[in-house]
Amino acid sequence: xxxxxxxxxxxxxxxxxxxxxxxxxxxxxxxxxxxxxxxxxxxxxxxxxxxxxxxxxxxxxxxxxxxxxxxxxxxxxxxxxxxxxxxxxxxxxxxxxxxxxxxxxxxxxxxxxxxxxxxxxxxxxxxxxxxxxxxxxxxxxxxxxxxxxxxxxxxxxxxxxxxxxxxxxxxxxxxxxxxxxxxxxxxxxxxxxxxxxxxxxxxxxxxxxxxxxxxxxxxxxxxxxxxxxxxxxxxxxxxxxxxxxxxxxxxxxxxxxxxxxxxxxxxxxxxxxxxxxxxxxxxxxxxxxxxxxxxxxxxxxxxxxxxxxxxxxxxxxxxxxxxxxxxxxxxxxxxxxxxxxxxxxxxxxxxxxxxxxxxxxxxxxxxxxxxxxxxxxxxxxxxxxxxxxxxxxxxxxxxxxxxxxxxxxxxxxxxx
Amino acid sequence: xxxxxxxxxxxxxxxxxxxxxxxxxxxxxxxxxxxxxxxxxxxxxxxxxxxxxxxxxxxxxxxxxxxxxxxxxxxxxxxxxxxxxxxxxxxxxxxxxxxxxxxxxxxxxxxxxxxxxxxxxxxxxxxxxxxxxxxxxxxxxxxxxxxxxxxxxxxxxxxxxxxxxxxx
Numbered sequence: 001x002x003x004x005x006x007x008x009x010x011x012x013x014x015x016x017x018x019x020x021x022x023x024x025x026x027x028x029x030x031x032x033x034x035x036x037x038x039x040x041x042x043x044x045x046x047x048x049x050x051x052x053x054x055x056x057x058x059x060x061x062x063x064x065x066x067x068x069x070x071x072x073x074x075x076x077x078x079x080x081x082x083x084x085x086x087x088x089x090x091x092x093x094x095x096x097x098x099x100x101x102x103x104x105x106x107x108x109x110x111x112x113x114x115x116x117x118x119x120x121x122x123x124x125x126x127x128x129x130x131x132x133x134x135x136x137x138x139x140x141x142x143x144x145x146x147x148x149x150x151x152x153x154x155x156x157x158x159x160x161x162x163x164x165x166x167x168x169x170x171x172x173x174x175x176x177x178x179x180x181x182x183x184x185x186x187x188x189x190x191x192x193x194x195x196x197x198x199x200x201x202x203x204x205x206x207x208x209x210x211x212x213x214x215x216x217x218x219x220x221x222x223x224x225x226x227x228x229x230x231x232x233x234x235x236x237x238x239x240x241x242x243x244x245x246x247x248x249x250x251x252x253x254x255x256x257x258x259x260x261x262x263x264x265x266x267x268x269x270x271x272x273x274x275x276x277x278x279x280x281x282x283x284x285x286x287x288x289x290x291x292x293x294x295x296x297x298x299x300x301x302x303x304x305x306x307x308x309x310x311x312x313x314x315x316x317x318x319x320x321x322x323x324x325x326x327x328x329x330x331x332x333x334x335x336x337x338x339x340x341x342x343x344x345x346x347x348x349x350x351x352x353x354x355x356x357x358x359x360x361x362x363x364x365x366x367x368x369x370x371x372x373x374x375x376x377x378x379x380x381x382x383x384x385x386x387x388x389x390x391x392x393x394x395x396x397x398x399x400x401x402x403x404x405x406x407x408x409x410x411x412x413x414x415x416x
Numbered sequence: 417x418x419x420x421x422x423x424x425x426x427x428x429x430x431x432x433x434x435x436x437x438x439x440x441x442x443x444x445x446x447x448x449x450x451x452x453x454x455x456x457x458x459x460x461x462x463x464x465x466x467x468x469x470x471x472x473x474x475x476x477x478x479x480x481x482x483x484x485x486x487x488x489x490x491x492x493x494x495x496x497x498x499x500x501x502x503x504x505x506x507x508x509x510x511x512x513x514x515x516x517x518x519x520x521x522x523x524x525x526x527x528x529x530x531x532x533x534x535x536x537x538x539x540x541x542x543x544x545x546x547x548x549x550x551x552x553x554x555x556x557x558x559x560x561x562x563x564x565x566x567x568x569x570x571x572x573x574x575x576x577x578x579x580x581x582x583x584x
Contacts, residue, residue: 363493366533374478374480376493383476
């Protein structure tokens with residue numbers, strides 16, 4: 001029943017969009033209202049501006065403006081030693097900083113040709129999947145808030161705090177984590193961190209099941225989201241969608257499976273896909289991905305290998321502080337690394353990870369110096385946000401807000 | 417046909433000729449080669465349409481500035497991905513900074529729209545045929561393209577930051 005309604009609504013919307021140009025030329029429709037949505041509107045959850053042309057409640061045209069928090073990370077990266085670029089990546093998708101950190105570390109490790117021990121890879125997987133959960137958790141609960149359900153948001157926000165407690169135990173920071181180092185993790189998982197992860201794995205499934213119960217079959221939520229902001233698989237691919245937003249349209253592209261990194265091929269998990277690519281499908285895909293992430297964390301937590309938490313790469317990985325006071329080599333390496341006097345080999349690498357919103361890629365050219373010659377971030381948000389105009393045309397203003405939250409556009413990643 | 421770097425390169429050279437597909441190398445498992453700006457659109461269209469390749473996803477585009485390469489100062493890197501075969505490749509086009517004109521890719525990939533605007537904004541590439549080639553992340557009043565290497569990140573006239581030991 002819901003599917004029939006969905007198909008009909010999506011077709012209707014597509015037909016409306018197809019005829020939009022004709023409608024705009026019609027003299028009857030010249031009397032449009034201009035509405036400024038953003039840049040600091042609370043419902044946009046970030047700083048984006050859209051100048052809308054409205055016919056009553058219907059959006060006829062939209063002109064997006066971005067760049068309000070552009071911080072020139074790509075330029076800054078050309079002057080910083082490699083290890084000082086990690087904090088910049090924190091500030092891209094700040095809902096899942098560890099994924100950005102790890103993605104950057106792995107790119108540099110690929111350039112340097114360092115092999116990372118299994119234990120460090122598993123710890124990274126645990127942290128990345130926790131980050132994915134916290135990212136999807138924010139997106140879906142905010143979607144609930146925008147459609148009028150505040151309770152679920154407050155309820156699962158508590159769990160995000162618990163995830164941040166784990167981050168804090170692992171790296172000392174909560175939001176902008178700067179987690180790990182080039183060559184591994186900065187320290188091993190402490191007994192307390194292991195305990196916190198274990199507790200989280202026990203407690204979180206109940207919380208998430210309850211959250212799903214509140215929204216997934218909720219009549220109001222379904223009415224608000226089914227058929228809203230739909231995009232077809234062909235358009236989504238043309239627009240360079242990746243991640244949950246692409247999978248909601250029915251394309252099972254996941255970097256973790258297609259180009260496994262950090263031992264992702266050791267774990268069993270599924271790629272959930274949607275059918276219509278509307279807001280409801282995006283919600284369902286993210287929900288299911290949280291379950292899959294939990295499955296991965298459980299496997300990594302149970303089978304955490306013994307061994308070192310960092311690679312044996314003294315040129316690039318800081319020695320332990322005690323050693324610095326005792327041994328000459330350690331002191332030299334410590335000094336050279338901290339002063340950024342370590343030259344990376346010449347080379348050109350691209351490495352991508354499955355970020356919270358899709359394929360987060362790092363394209364790095366090194367000319368053999370202490371800094372990258374060029375570092376380009378492939379930011380999924382920047383690439384798919386350009387489809388937003390097309391997705392909201394012909395819909396109502398309230399639907400545009402829901403579409404924006406279900407796309408999970410993070411301003412920091414959009415503008416870099 | 418199994419997609420290996422040699423096979424794909426051979427196929428492209430057979431189609432476009434050695435004078436248009438050159439400098440092929442493999443820095444990180446992704447085949448990289450250079451082409452000319454006259455051929456770039458036809459090449460990407462061919463990769464898109466070919467039944468064996470089906471390279472139908474534009475992963476990213478990035479400009480690079482090499483001020484020391486005479487008449488090849490600007491480089492545009494196109495990275496494409498065949499999702500069907502999980503095959504990635506990277507195409508580069510070098511153009512002089514006096515004449516930074518490239519044809520637009522927006523007719524093949526909608527995603528190229530903002531990527532090209534970003535390249536215009538930061539490097540000054542001009543994409544002919546682009547529907548709306550304006551600045552995207554920087555303010556419209558800006559008079560230069562900030563990612564070019566002649567614009568240093570830090571103010572070099574500051575004396576309090578000169579480090580005589582390390583020459584920076």
